[in-house]
Amino acid sequence: MAQPFPPLVFSRDFDPQTGVAVPVGRGIVRVTAPNASAYTFTGTNSFILGEERVAVLDPGPESESHRAALLGAIGRRKVDAVVLTHTHRDHSAMAARLARELGAPLWFGGQHRLSRPLRRGERNPLKRSCDWSLVPDRVLQDGETILTGDLSLVVHATPGHCRNHLAFAAGDMLLSGDHVMGWNSTLVAVPDGSMGDYLDSLDKVIALPCRRYLPAHGGPIEDGPGYARALRGHRQMRNEQVLEAVRSGAETVGAIAARIYPKQSFAVRRAAAMTITAHVEYLASLHLLTIHHGLFGMRIRARPERSPRGK
């Protein structure tokens, strides 16, 4: 089948220079936190935005060395705000403390919330990664422009990875948070996140006039929109694979994972199950599948032939 999307190629060749203030664009400095892991790649990228006055984006995890690196990079400049792309703890854990120490307000897209309500008996697999109690001094709104000293940032609501995710456009650059990252595809796990929201948010950033993306993990993406289109194509292929597996008789997420990843270990398939569940819910929202929640978990059935649309 013809694929209108460019191929998806990850880039993992990145030296984060952890703890060092690295200029990455006009008025933008990156400082990577020392929290490298399988989920955070080389660690969370914090950004210092502005020249004479600054804002700090995503202060990252609780870490004395990272706090010292950020304070060193800020120097004596006034800090207008501490801003977050979203409230997963690898981005937000140090935010309240740093804002207090700097005498700066805390701005983000509203308190952490789920993308849909929990069903009875369901648990949020990301529950412990979320900063539930953090409250913003100001809730940033989609489309508004915020001025941090000499830099103006346009706020773009980009839900999907989680409900309150924001990306920020600074001229032709996009601080893309966890929404678009060059090293890997973004984790979309229900009900913290939503595949439908995620795909809509990919379309949204593809349409922006921003070319260079600065993600919250890993290095810059030079052709951001081209890469985001490749991610879009990858998700569409996954939608088609999931639908195909269900049409040929797979009735559970485990059975779908076994068809899509037949050679993978049980552990890899279990991780993939989170993403497949998000695809299944998305396909059900398009009325391509039906989901029955019974005593023995979720049973998935195909609906009569219709192919997934552009999404």
Ligand SMILES: [Zn+2]
């Ligand atoms: Zn996150």
